[in-house]
Amino acid sequence: xxxxxKNIVIIGLFYQCLFSQNISVSEIQKHITYxxxxxxxxxxxxxxxxxxxxxxxxxHFKKYGLLPLPSPPKNKPSYFYEFTFKKKRxxxxxxxxxxxxxxxxxxxxxxxxxxxxxxxxxxHYDHLGLGHDYNSLDPSPEGKIHNGADDxxxxxxxxxxxxxxxxxxKQFKKYNILFMAFSGEELGLIGSKKWTENPNYPLNKIYYMxxxxxxxxxxxxxxxxxxxxxxxxxxxxxxxDSVSKNFSLVIKKDSSGIGPSDQTSFYLKDIxxxxxxxxxxxxxxxxxxxxxxxxxxxxxMILQFIIQLIEKTAQQSAPMQFQKTAAPKExxxxxxxxxxxxxxxxxxxxxxxxxxxxxxxxxxxxxxxKGDIIIQISEYPISNIETYMQTLSKFEKNQSTKxxxxxxxxxxxxxxxx
Numbered sequence: 001x002x003x004x005x006k007n008i009v010i011i012g013l014f015y016q017c018l019f020s021q022n023i024s025v026s027e028i029q030k031h032i033t034y035x036x037x038x039x040x041x042x043x044x045x046x047x048x049x050x051x052x053x054x055x056x057x058x059x060h061f062k063k064y065g066l067l068p069l070p071s072p073p074k075n076k077p078s079y080f081y082e083f084t085f086k087k088k089r090x091x092x093x094x095x096x097x098x099x100x101x102x103x104x105x106x107x108x109x110x111x112x113x114x115x116x117x118x119x120x121x122x123x124h125y126d127h128l129g130l131g132h133d134y135n136s137l138d139p140s141p142e143g144k145i146h147n148g149a150d151d152x153x154x155x156x157x158x159x160x161x162x163x164x165x166x167x168x169x170k171q172f173k174k175y176n177i178l179f180m181a182f183s184g185e186e187l188g189l190i191g192s193k194k195w196t197e198n199p200n201y202p203l204n205k206i207y208y209m210x211x212x213x214x215x216x217x218x219x220x221x222x223x224x225x226x227x228x229x230x231x232x233x234x235x236x237x238x239x240x241d242s243v244s245k246n247f248s249l250v251i252k253k254d255s256s257g258i259g260p261s262d263q264t265s266f267y268l269k270d271i272x273x274x275x276x277x278x279x280x281x282x283x284x285x286x287x288x289x290x291x292x293x294x295x296x297x298x299x300x301m302i303l304q305f306i307i308q309l310i311e312k313t314a315q316q317s318a319p320m321q322f323q324k325t326a327a328p329k330e331x332x333x334x335x336x337x338x339x340x341x342x343x344x345x346x347x348x349x350x351x352x353x354x355x356x357x358x359x360x361x362x363x364x365x366x367x368x369x370k371g372d373i374i375i376q377i378s379e380y381p382i383s384n385i386e387t388y389m390q391t392l393s394k395f396e397k398n399q400s401t402k403x404x405x406x407x408x409x410x411x412x413x414x415x416x417x418x
Contacts, residue, residue, distance in 0.1 A: 044129020231255025282356025
């Protein structure tokens with residue numbers, strides 16, 4: 001073929017367009033490395049370091065051409081949606097009386113494609129700061145930086161990278177997109193609750209919401225990803241099944257719209273939701289949740305999955321319909337003892353799979369190891385997380401019993417003292 005200057009320009013533009021529409025592993029890594037750096041001191045809600053993180057997110061929204069919305073308190077266009085709240089002195093307190101009023105900041109950018117429908121892509125960007133709020137799982141957390149690389153710099157990086165992707169993908173005009181980074185999630189979904197109670201964009205124009213919380217630790221061996229909220233519209237399951245054929249992922253689906261992350265706030269406003277999650281791990285809510293443990297290529301794959309899912313929803317002839325889901329079972333049980341394990345929430349077999357063992361706790365002293373599957377405690381069979389928690393409530397401190405586990409396909413019985 002004869003190569004002309006015109007052809008060279010066309011080919012160059014083609015490859016530029018193609019590159020801009022790919023998910024970038026290096027961009028994901030850049031965002032997580034910065035957001036989970038020691039300089040941001042764990043991005044505690046309302047801290048100066050969280051505000052620096054908010055500035056970083058807003059700068060990228062502006063770089064990608066996203067629009068600011070009229071935002072409180074002055075109702076002038078801004079990427080920052082500020083709100084006030086009072087923090088409980090202790091998580092088990094029932095009142096915030098006497099506590100000072102603090103300020104949190106959601107960061108919001110709007111991709112205006114002049115479309116009829118708008119979707120939300122969101123994640124929380126706050127974390128545990130220096131471990132002063134009683135929600136760390138470290139034995140002595142105060143003063144330690146909880147970097148929160150997976151929880152939830154990974155989700156925030158996902159929001160930023162999808163913002164880059166969709167802002168540069170000029171072919172996708174089916175939806176407008178609200179990209180949202182929430183503050184105060186770790187203190188009780190505060191930022192997303194505040195926004196859905198007083199939105200600066202009409203809720204009745206939101207078609208559905210996609211939430212990403214802890215999407216950075218895809219296990220290359222099991223390749224399991226959990227998607228919550230699949231029951232919030234009867235279209236979700238067939239769409240997810242259709243997309244999953246293109247990926248070497250094991251998808252575990254959970255129907256409930258209510259869960260411990262920001263999609264709950266949107267579900268409670270009758271909006272279909274999904275929450276993407278790659279599973280719990282032994283670094284959860286500890287100072288060891290660092291950027292060097294992130295599976296960056298795995299996260300890129302999950303973002304590609306989300307892109308294909310969004311594109312599939314845009315191809316539907318029937319509109320997405322909201323439906324209520326059964327509330328998750330409430331475990332109204334009190335515990336006087338703990339085993340000291342981190343369950344693997346992506347495991348869907350019989351029993352409870354151990355994803356981590358806390359030091360100096362009953363499980364470690366009994367010889368329980370990561371990867372073991374707990375199938376019985378005393379005479380009580382363990383079929384899932386619910387029966388595990390119900391069983392624990394039956395025991396007192398210093399009580400001894402037996403625990404049965406499966407390890408390497410062998411059944412083992414161990415002595416344990418609570």
